[in-house]
Amino acid sequence: MTTIRWISALAAGSALLLAGCGSGSSDVPQAADLAPATKLTPAQQIERGRYLVRAADCAACHTAPNGAPFAGGVELASPFGKFYGTNITPDKDHGIGKWSADDFYKALHDGVAPDKHLYPAMPYTSYRGLSRTDTDAMYAYLMQLKPMAVQNREPELGFPYNQRFAMAGWNLLFRKDALPDASKGESPAWIRGRYLTNALGHCAECHTPRGKFGQMDGGRPLTGSALARVGAPDISPAGLAARGWTAADLQTFFSTGIAPQGSAYGEMFPVVHLSSRYLNAADVGAMSTYLLGDKPPVPQPLKPANADAGAMATGRQHYLAVCAGCHGREGEGKPHVAVAMLGNSTVRNADPRNLIVSMLDGIERQDFPGLESMQDMPGFATRMNDAEVAALANYLRASYGGQPADVTADSVKVLRETPSH
Ligand code: HEC
Ligand code: HEC
Ligand code: HEC
Numbered sequence: 200m201t202t203i204r205w206i207s208a209l210a211a212g213s214a215l216l217l218a219g220c221g222s223g224s225s226d227v228p229q230a231a232d233l234a235p236a237t238k239l240t241p242a243q244q245i246e247r248g249r250y251l252v253r254a255a256d257c258a259a260c261h262t263a264p265n266g267a268p269f270a271g272g273v274e275l276a277s278p279f280g281k282f283y284g285t286n287i288t289p290d291k292d293h294g295i296g297k298w299s300a301d302d303f304y305k306a307l308h309d310g311v312a313p314d315k316h317l318y319p320a321m322p323y324t325s326y327r328g329l330s331r332t333d334t335d336a337m338y339a340y341l342m343q344l345k346p347m348a349v350q351n352r353e354p355e356l357g358f359p360y361n362q363r364f365a366m367a368g369w370n371l372l373f374r375k376d377a378l379p380d381a382s383k384g385e386s387p388a389w390i391r392g393r394y395l396t397n398a399l400g401h402c403a404e405c406h407t408p409r410g411k412f413g414q415m416d417g418g419r420p421l422t423g424s425a426l427a428r429v430g431a432p433d434i435s436p437a438g439l440a441a442r443g444w445t446a447a448d449l450q451t452f453f454s455t456g457i458a459p460q461g462s463a464y465g466e467m468f469p470v471v472h473l474s475s476r477y478l479n480a481a482d483v484g485a486m487s488t489y490l491l492g493d494k495p496p497v498p499q500p501l502k503p504a505n506a507d508a509g510a511m512a513t514g515r516q517h518y519l520a521v522c523a524g525c526h527g528r529e530g531e532g533k534p535h536v537a538v539a540m541l542g543n544s545t546v547r548n549a550d551p552r553n554l555i556v557s558m559l560d561g562i563e564r565q566d567f568p569g570l571e572s573m574q575d576m577p578g579f580a581t582r583m584n585d586a587e588v589a590a591l592a593n594y595l596r597a598s599y600g601g602q603p604a605d606v607t608a609d610s611v612k613v614l615r616e617t618p619s620h
Pocket of ligand 3: 395396400406429430434442449460461463464465470
């Protein structure tokens with residue numbers, strides 16, 4: 200389930216609106232949408248729209264599990280209440296059947312629907328970078344879908360967060376025309392990758408930390424952000440290189456969900472499953488080029504960290520007793536059973552929260568592109584106490600991740616008690 204963190208800004212936004220400050224914004228030309236020079240036939244435009252709707256992962260929030268495509272109803276949790284993805288099929292009463300292409304562009308680009316301001320649970324803060332040619336293609340694709348008479352659900356928010364007008368103030372301050380870059384480059388692949396990552400893929404919505412008004416922190420693009428219990432890791436060039444990522448491994452990860460550094464899980468799994476695996480090779484390459492930059496940093500080799508031998512022996516006992524059956528005695532992993540722990544990017548992450556939460560909660564069975572599927576990973580929350588989880592996390596960090604053995608039982612306890620949204 201997607202978790203939303205910008206909303207504490209609403210109260211502040213309304214105050215600022217009343218104070219009348221903020222700066223206006225103007226459109227920036229986009230050169231990276233790769234719009235063909237010649238006019239597309241209607242059928243070609245629809246096909247292009249389908250590709251773009253996938254690249255933008257609209258289904259993640261607008262197609263409910265077991266629901267009709269794009270008929271809405273997806274529940275999006277936030278600490279302030281619930282949002283629901285809406286019906287964006289061409290149904291005239293419940294969907295966007297009466298909308299013009301202009302209305303559609305305004306919703307994606309400005310966060311403004313014909314009858315209301317949208318909440319940034321709809322990531323228009325990123326889609327603002329989309330070109331008009333591309334939103335027109337998306338519109339053409341969505342408008343030829345089967346109309347579904349599925350009623351929308353209003354968000355369930357308490358005061359003051361239910362005041363939609365406050366978004367106008369928030370928008371004045373925080374709706375930016377372009378997101379800042381985490382990497383450097385100027386090649387055509389980098390420029391295309393920037394469009395795929397920042398505008399279509401809206402990767403920054405999860406991977407960029409938030410400021411105190413819930414806005415994306417422009418000073419630290421893609422350096423990682425906590426989403427309730429789990430964290431979206433640092434995917435800036437330095438962050439990726441520190442965990443051993445190369446452009447080739449990133450491409451494998453986005454296309455298949457599994458790389459030598461581990462598998463996509465949690466909130467990243469739907470990103471691969473519904474979106475990045477449908478990108479063509481040139482676009483997957485471009486996204487990887489953008490993330491690492493035109494001059495990628497050298498991936499860091501894994502260096503075992505110093506740690507107390509007694510504590511390591513205890514951690515290893517736990518590992519052999521509960522994990523090694525699937526992840527291998529030396530953390531080497533087992534084909535079609537489980538990924539390697541040795542050099543795994545979750546284990547190499549300086550922030551231990553995803554490692555700890557994976558152990559506590561487990562990971563549901565996921566089907567990866569192609570024929571790959573692994574079994575589910577059980578959760579150990581009821582079988583291991585805080586000290587045991589900490590000892591095991593420290594063993595993995597020091598032996599297989601090159602990280603200090605600094606996880607305490609208290610930090611496990613805090614995560615155990617943090618709600619999942
Ligand atoms: C992270 C979740 C998320 C993603 C991804 C997302 N949306 Fe939305 N969208 C929402 C939510 C939530 C709303 C309702 C917002 C509100 O109530 O203010 C919404 C509202 C809309 C609306 C307004 C509908 C109405 O009836 O007012 C349109 C149009 C829309 N989305 C289109 C899209 C398209 C097209 C894409 C892909 C390019 C997309 N959305 C991707 C969450 C998302
Ligand atoms: C029944 C087999 C099984 C057992 C037992 C098991 N795991 Fe896993 N584990 C998996 C599978 C399968 C995945 C990949 C899940 C996916 O992405 O679909 C995984 C993923 C992980 C991940 C996330 C990293 C990644 O790249 O996906 C971590 C961390 C992890 N396991 C740690 C552990 C630890 C620590 C233990 C022992 C407490 C353990 N696992 C026990 C099967 C297992
Ligand atoms: C809904 C939130 C969300 C969105 C959107 C999202 N991510 Fe993630 N991402 C995560 C989380 C959580 C993880 C940690 C779990 C994992 O490693 O699979 C992650 C992991 C990753 C990893 C693996 C990092 C590592 O070292 O293990 C990469 C690379 C990545 N994301 C890139 C992207 C890109 C590129 C996009 C946009 C196309 C994107 N993400 C969009 C939440 C998100």
